[in-house]
Amino acid sequence: MTAIDHSILALILLVPLAGALLVAFAPDRWKLPNWIALLTTLATFVLTLHLPAHFVAGQPGFQFEVNIPWIESPAISYHVGIDGLSLWLVVLAGLLAPIGVVASWNAIQTRRKIFFSLFLIQQTAMLGVFVALDLILYYAFWELSLVPMAILIAMFGRKEGYRAALRFFLFTFIPSAPLLVAILWLYARTGTFNFADLQFQIASGVLPAGALYWVALAFLFAFAVKVPVFPLHGWLADTYSEAPVALAMVVAGKLGLYSMLRFHVGLFPTQARQIAPILIALAVIGVLYGACLALVQRDFWRLIAFAALSHLSLIVLAIYGITFTGWSGAVYQILSHGVVDGAIFLLLGALELRYATTTISSFGGLAVKLPRAATYFVITTLAMIGLPLLSGFVGEFLILSTTFTQVSRGWAIAAAVGVILGAAYMLWLVQRLFYGPESEVAAKPATDLRFGEWAILTPLIVLMFIMGVAPSLWLNTIQTSVHPPLIREQMKYMEVLQTPAQSEVQR
């Protein structure tokens, strides 16, 4: 391991933090905060690209791993590392950050210093969640990611920012209290916060199964709120419709889904399998419920929020199908969703900036005046609804096909109906925004995508195409380096499935 390999993750975490401090102390002149934030996030992105470039595909376990004792008693350490699961999520977070900065370039006019410093702190916290392998370190980053988000929503919310921020914070903070109790309980029993050690000790069966069930449930509860899974989605629509574009696009979904894969399914495979039927059901309900609500929304941010609920539920379905292909599909879909949702946010943010409204019915016939925006919007929509050759297809196909063949046909068909509904509301949205007669609002003079907007959207669009036609670029690393205990569990599960009677029980 070279010196840079050793410190790359620390650099990725520290550069945004240093940028945040720099923004805080630099004068608020000549768009200086914007430029510092942009350069910082670009530098972070370049650093994250080091990871896939030097990642050894096929090697089990964590890479770029660093484990330095931090506090002696209790034994907390600065323990970071990545594997195929987190590798691309780190890169995705790195990619979306500079795009978020450019998206806020003109949208944020006041208090730029606070906005960009908190945005960069949020970035550190999010990257920290993806790389932390010590449970307390992970918890620390997890909690830290809430604070800048809540403050920024309150400061820069559209109308009801304060309420949305309070809602967001309490919804996600309160479940993390049981999470902390569960972590402390594990520590009291095992004497370690180290992810790999805990995984080993839990798998070895020395811990009482009854208590582990509750511990696993506490973990799951915290993650399910963050994703969100169906009955816990109360914060989602408000947050989406209030949060500044840059923030909504960087936080959506990823943290909760990643945590589910790593710290629930990965840490408690037995308990996850026990509770899987319930989550599969909730996920399918979420897919359908989100799609139905998205159909009737009048505000496009709320529409996108419920669409996200639907899409994220599909990924939850893939995770709790407990199939290896399903997990690959889930990770791939998280990546695709990050890119596609990011593009949608940018485009809708651009519309809101031009026409100062978010009511869908006040738009119409924009395609004539904004041809470039319309083209990009249509491509993004098609990627979102899973048209072949675009990024959304690969993940959806993997998820639905494995659910159909290995989990349950009924649930797969129900989820597919949700996907079809997804096509309905998204295409209808395109029609209402860009086609039909020109509305009063749309008659206002407005320019098509400016250079900055075009420059950040084009890479995302290109990425959608590449992810659609060459998924193996990503799937190889995702598939081959999912950590061994997951694969072992997978093998056991496959054996179970081969006996028909037991697979009936699973359904």
Added chain:
Amino acid sequence: MTPFPDILRILPEVVLTLTGVAIMLLDAAIPPAWPRRSLGWVAAIGTTLALWTSLWQLSLPQGTGFFQTVETSAFTVFFHVLICGIVLVALLLSLDTLPATTHHQGEYYALVVFGAVGMCLMTSAIELLLVFVALEISSISTYILAGYRKQTVKGPEAAIKYFLLGSFATAFLLYGIALAFGATGTTQIYELARRLPTAQNPTFVIASLALMLVGILFKVSAAPFHVWTPDVYEGAPTPVVALLSTAPKAAAFALLLRVIYEIFPSLHSLWAPLLWIVAALSMTVGNLAALRQKNVKRMLAYSSIAHAGYLLAAFAGIGSIGITAASFYTAAYAAMNAGIFAVITLVAGYDEQLNDIDDFRGLLHRSPLLGILLVFFLISLIGIPFTGGFFGKFYSFTAAVDGGAIVLAIIGLLNSGLAAAYYLRFALATAQQPVSGKPIAAPKPALGAAVIAAIFLAAAATLILGIAPGATLGAAQSASHTLQTPTVETNLPTVPVQSPQ
């Protein structure tokens, strides 16, 4: 070992006393028309000197002086440094925020310093009568300071309430001491601990424990002895509250640790359930009441009651684990609470045009630096990681879980969730857009060098306790070792089982 004069055992107290006397004399000596601000600097320098001499005391061998009435040990040094640190922050804060027209400014600074003498002596005294004298020294100066804004209605009210209830509570403590003396014939703590198990009349012993607990729990404002807190905090000047809500409590907690773990370790079965109930009650009552407050200082008063509860949860821990956790929490709590009151003083001004949470609306827009600091101290009070508040709660609840009080830990964590609501409401209010058209009552706060230093000290302490708690934890651990008498089972493991590497 060369013998050294006993006076070195109380050097910080001596330094503080001399500083206080010097300020009184200077105050009388300089012409009335001259500004008294420089006296504040004298006080600050004296306190820094006392802090430094406390650290120097670490080089003395652990032991007692003056016929076994005072002691120096890692425990006393830990609390001396803590108390002197808080007093220093409060003094620096007062230097820049006390208006030049304040009456009797010289006495103000002298009283703060004399209060510090009492608090320091409380932690180092090992003779209950001296403890009582120290408590009175610190109490009387805080009673006067609480009523310092005597031209307002609430100031004298606060002082009188504090004084009446406070003297009532100290009377309880004194009765407790008297009964302990009756049972054993001594008031020297170690001697008392030695004689108590064989005391003639166990009823006296139990009554003495109960009465002492009442007296001390009043001082730390734990429920159900908390009723004075909101009124006093509301009426007292904010820089005084920064001191009042932290330093006397730190001293009282040190005293509580001494009483519980040195005098009455044998009565564990009696005080453990009592403190369990008081802890659970304090957190719940404090948080539920704080949820409904509109006034910032009242809200923080109830929040300090809740924090006393979190801290008392550490007493469920076994032996030195509990002591370590409690000492660490005291430090973390003192840092963040002194910090938040410092910011509030600066924003609202000494004469407090801003009282309600709504008045702080838009602070982040108006004065980003102060806003960010306020939010920082609030998230530390919530207990978000990378702040002192997180590790304070972490160690406290770990100690409770370790001592078998899992239910208490769960009550504590649920309470933390509840508490997040009101802290966050305050934090988000500062983030909201200011109401347009509504003029802001207070002028834009002026940042002087002293007040910047005060806030910087508090913020740095909160941050360091949250990022590198190791050093403070080590100090708290050695403090806990020196506190335990040989009669207590000292060979308990202090470090939880290490992970197999």
